[in-house]
Amino acid sequence: MTSSLPDGASLAFGVATAAYQIEGATAEDGRGPSIWDTFTARPGTVRDGRDGSVACDSYHRYDEDLDLVAGLGAGWYRFSIAWPRVLPEGNGRVESRGLDFYDRLVDAVLARGVSPTATLYHWDLPQALEDLNGWLNRDTAEAFADYAAVVHDRLGDRVRVWATHNEPWCAAYLGYAAGVHAPGRREGGAGHRAAHHLLLAHGLAAARLHDAGADDVGIVLNLAPFWPEDPDDPTLVAATDQIDAVRNRVWLGPLVDGRYDDGLLEVAPELAEPDLVRDGDLALVQGSADWLGVNYYTPFRTARPGAAETHPEADAYPGTSPVSFVVREPRTDIGWEVDASGLEQLLIDSHRRTGLPVLVTENGAAYPDVTLDDQDRIAYLRDHIAATRRAREAGADVRAYVVWTLLDNFEWAEGYTKTFGIVHVDPRDQSRTPKASFHWLAEHISDSGVG
Ligand code: FCB
Numbered sequence: 001m002t003s004s005l006p007d008g009a010s011l012a013f014g015v016a017t018a019a020y021q022i023e024g025a026t027a028e029d030g031r032g033p034s035i036w037d038t039f040t041a042r043p044g045t046v047r048d049g050r051d052g053s054v055a056c057d058s059y060h061r062y063d064e065d066l067d068l069v070a071g072l073g074a075g076w077y078r079f080s081i082a083w084p085r086v087l088p089e090g091n092g093r094v095e096s097r098g099l100d101f102y103d104r105l106v107d108a109v110l111a112r113g114v115s116p117t118a119t120l121y122h123w124d125l126p127q128a129l130e131d132l133n134g135w136l137n138r139d140t141a142e143a144f145a146d147y148a149a150v151v152h153d154r155l156g157d158r159v160r161v162w163a164t165h166n167e168p169w170c171a172a173y174l175g176y177a178a179g180v181h182a183p184g185r186r187e188g189g190a191g192h193r194a195a196h197h198l199l200l201a202h203g204l205a206a207a208r209l210h211d212a213g214a215d216d217v218g219i220v221l222n223l224a225p226f227w228p229e230d231p232d233d234p235t236l237v238a239a240t241d242q243i244d245a246v247r248n249r250v251w252l253g254p255l256v257d258g259r260y261d262d263g264l265l266e267v268a269p270e271l272a273e274p275d276l277v278r279d280g281d282l283a284l285v286q287g288s289a290d291w292l293g294v295n296y297y298t299p300f301r302t303a304r305p306g307a308a309e310t311h312p313e314a315d316a317y318p319g320t321s322p323v324s325f326v327v328r329e330p331r332t333d334i335g336w337e338v339d340a341s342g343l344e345q346l347l348i349d350s351h352r353r354t355g356l357p358v359l360v361t362e363n364g365a366a367y368p369d370v371t372l373d374d375q376d377r378i379a380y381l382r383d384h385i386a387a388t389r390r391a392r393e394a395g396a397d398v399r400a401y402v403v404w405t406l407l408d409n410f411e412w413a414e415g416y417t418k419t420f421g422i423v424h425v426d427p428r429d430q431s432r433t434p435k436a437s438f439h440w441l442a443e444h445i446s447d448s449g450v451g
Helices: 035-040 058-072 096-111 138-155 168-176 190-211 234-257 262-267 281-285 341-354 375-393 436-448
Strands: 012-016 076-080 115-121 161-166 216-221 226-228 291-295 300-303 324-326 358-362 398-404 423-425 432-434
Touching (some): 012 058, 012 436, 058 432, 058 436, 076 096, 076 398, 096 115, 138 161, 138 190, 161 168, 161 291, 168 190, 168 216, 190 234, 190 281, 216 234, 216 358, 226 234, 234 262, 234 300, 234 341, 291 341, 341 375, 375 398
Parallel strands (some): 012 076, 161 216, 216 291, 291 358
Antiparallel strands (some): 423 432
16 A cells, blocks of 8 residues: 555645535536535525525636645645536436546545545535435435546555545535435434435445545544533533534444444434444445545534524434533634634544544635735634644644635535635636735745645
């Protein structure tokens, strides 16, 4: 096995995007509809009522965007592939124009001396598969593995670092339990069932990619630290442990131990149903990842129910005892508390738990788009890069820090109201203007001597 991951001698840098958030061109070159096209068309689902049909028009402007990546000096570009561009019906017929697009994109990344890392699923499930019950249907996992093989067959000679899923927790629990993301279903325990099929999809796809010669197949998780406000309150500690099970252990248990732990099964009895979790499923998932991607934005402080704010994603932890969430200052524009020590702890813990090389695959901050002089974002990035370096010094094998995100873009249920970009995008003419954070980061990368 030859790994193409950053070697870790020093911290590598990258920048991330996702297909539905930037590409636009949703009806072009044979792309089929995705669940996000359907979801955004429903009134009341997205804060500003907008969608990804134009987004940053990156489908046409990717050369300009990659010039920015190169200008930043980032060594890595993390992007996602839109499943419905490649297989408009989710399985079966391959749309070669979709593959051609990613082929050109990858060549354009490499031509700038940047390494591509591709995520196969950043939430844009083909609508045709949702019509067959989406991630609640086991066949979707098989379809995902076929899709992964098709993409790898075309790009695997040049893309060496692969991620199967981005934040499957959001796809499962925000999509099928809380209903705040596509497909917008609020069916409680369906979140757990979707989670199992997402894990199975990862396992099946990883096996196919490994068979095809891939050495660096990872999964990107939004693991989160949960901090009980009163660590001496046994009721609160127990409730927090349940939340931790549904957010973190539901993925790490199968990946590391090949099992769902007993505490998780108590709140998620679905995950013990033999019809859902079939013989061999968890064995397939165990050890299937060569690297772990960690996306981090904020820690979560829990309190007794009613003591603090009800979390907007409260329904996303089906089966758990209720807690409320304390959000301290300072907060970013999306209301998330800023605390870089959460990232340091998470990196140390997740490396210890998995033994895998870890990449920070997303980290960044939403601040209002009123000025290009985004000093708040600079402070956020500076503190979180420092936390990443501290985790490395403490022995965590963290190879890269990847910023979310290059461009102000379609921020899911928040529409275009929350901006995370280090580059401003003018909605009137799509012109791109690097913010102060872009220049700061470019200088930081160049001072560290690596991309
Ligand atoms: C993560 C998503 C990413 C982006 C950031 C802000 O949950 O992976 O697409 O929306 O949050």
